[in-house]
Amino acid sequence: MGVFPKRGGDQAATPGAGVQSQAMRSDALLHAARPHRTLWRDAFSRLVSNRLALFGAIIILGITFLAVFAPLIAPSHYAYQDYGAITQSPSREWPMGTDLVGRDMLSRMIYGARVSMAVGLGAQIIVLLIGVPIGAIAGYMSGKVDNLLMRFVDVMYAFPQLLFVILIMSMLGRGLQNIFIAIGVTGWVTLARVTRAEFLSLREQDHVLAARSIGAGPWRLITKHMMPNALTPIIVTLTFGIPLAIFTEAALSFIGVGISPPTPSWGGMVGDNQSYIRSYWYLSLFPALAIALVMMAFTFFGDGLRDALDPRSGKR
């Protein structure tokens, strides 16, 4: 609910408009008397008042905790095989059962959080390092450089990203490092596009022009005057990239070109065990639930973050 009525005409025409506008005025006064807050504090308070976003954040923190302290929490090592107890159903001893070679599923699930979180966060750092500079340069320089970049972006958009990632992975071979490369190489395009669009509009704005007129150089213009104003869409794009990266890793491991075994990855666990689902449902159901949960948490959090940073967008 905004402070000011959206359509002034509506308010005047409805009976009791006087009362309402009085209420509005006191409302406005209340807001004016509100203590001064920075953009980030303001966004933070909006974020924590969003229940779904908070729920997402709690799940993310919990899974991060599991990932970081996996060796301390997990009952056994992820590769430890107990041949006396293969394909055990969930029980008190093995809360999520054991797999075809007698590894404790719970331990593998906990260690699996490491891969998902590492890919989710790590790949975004690579995307950030590639996407933002390219987008910023294209937006700042515009003209020929920009044109060239946009043609390249068009080509990248013309073939499905997942197809390209699978291609790169099957060429480079399995491994966490290669997943970072594959996601980084393909994922920067969207971020570069967003950054470029922001910079294109920012470079025409008065405060940038003013800075330029008193002799600020390109580096200072970009870092001090343009980047801080482009930060919001960049952060939002990066946040929405996290569940995508987690999905990409899970999908790659699912078809067997992602993480190399025996390192557990949720997607890989679903893929390895999905042929036995009729007999041992828990082997693929629990990792599938984990993927769904972490992606949902990041989606909620991303939605909340977008609404918090840019209250005009999102839900009406």
Place this chain on the structure above:
Amino acid sequence: MFQFILRRLFWLVPTLLAISLITFLVMHATPGSPLQPTAANANPLPPEAQANLMRQYGLDRPLHEQYVIFVWKAVRLDFGNSYVYRTREVTDILAATFPVSLHLGVMAMGFAIIVGVPLGVMAAVKRNGTIDYIASIVAVLGVSFPNFVVGIFLIVIVVLVFPQIFGFHIIPRTGGWESPVDWILPTIALGLQPLGILARYVRSSMVEVLHQDFIRTAQAKGLAQRRVIIGHAVKNGLIPPLTIAGPMFAAVATGSFFVEYIFRVPGMGRFFVESMSSRDYPMIMAVILLYGVFLAIMNLVVDALYSVIDPRIRLS
């Protein structure tokens, strides 16, 4: 209109060239060769045999020459024999499997549109009602659950939970592609994501349209609510969701790999992944180009449709 389509078809040529060139370079720049035996621990082929095979498949020529030969043959739809299925031509394999994938994709899109659009419209009309909540739950599930996770859930529910609760096996089966019964679960698994995205977009665009003056005019002149919504609001509210149809086609096209894998659908997915890891160069190139063409044509259809539905939009 005709001119627009022609120009876009013309632009398809450089785009496809760029896609094939990137794929070609990635394929050849990475270590590994199709001449390596696929079995683990197998002895490598003797050098003479390797040289012979290289000559037979034209792999001994310089890269640029290989690429030109490829393009020259691809223009006439000759992609050569598959390296893995040596007796079959790539085009034969694709002709047998692509229709299956396409069939699955079309059904998934149909499912997404038939369920997603009315869901979004009803959610917008009865905001914060029961249907709105159902729609937002479906949207969250669709957006955050990868299709292979949905597939696992569906199998667990249909095969394991249902018979136990109701004591009989319900109809949908989870493997093969013989009868329409086999189509149900893969369609739902593949269609849920576009359904969720579509419902979400339709809802927000409908909410916007329902606030506009011409809707109030229609209501003021005494039209039934039903006619206002179907005749006036839906027509305008469905235009923005069309813009996301392109990415949705991409998601459905690549997503079908995973769904085919889980439900044993004899589509292209199996060949695609296999061809990647065994470096079946002709197969990889053909599949990626096929997807490039498919996506480009879908995007073209969407853009053309856009101007047919909304004459205010000029094609340029």
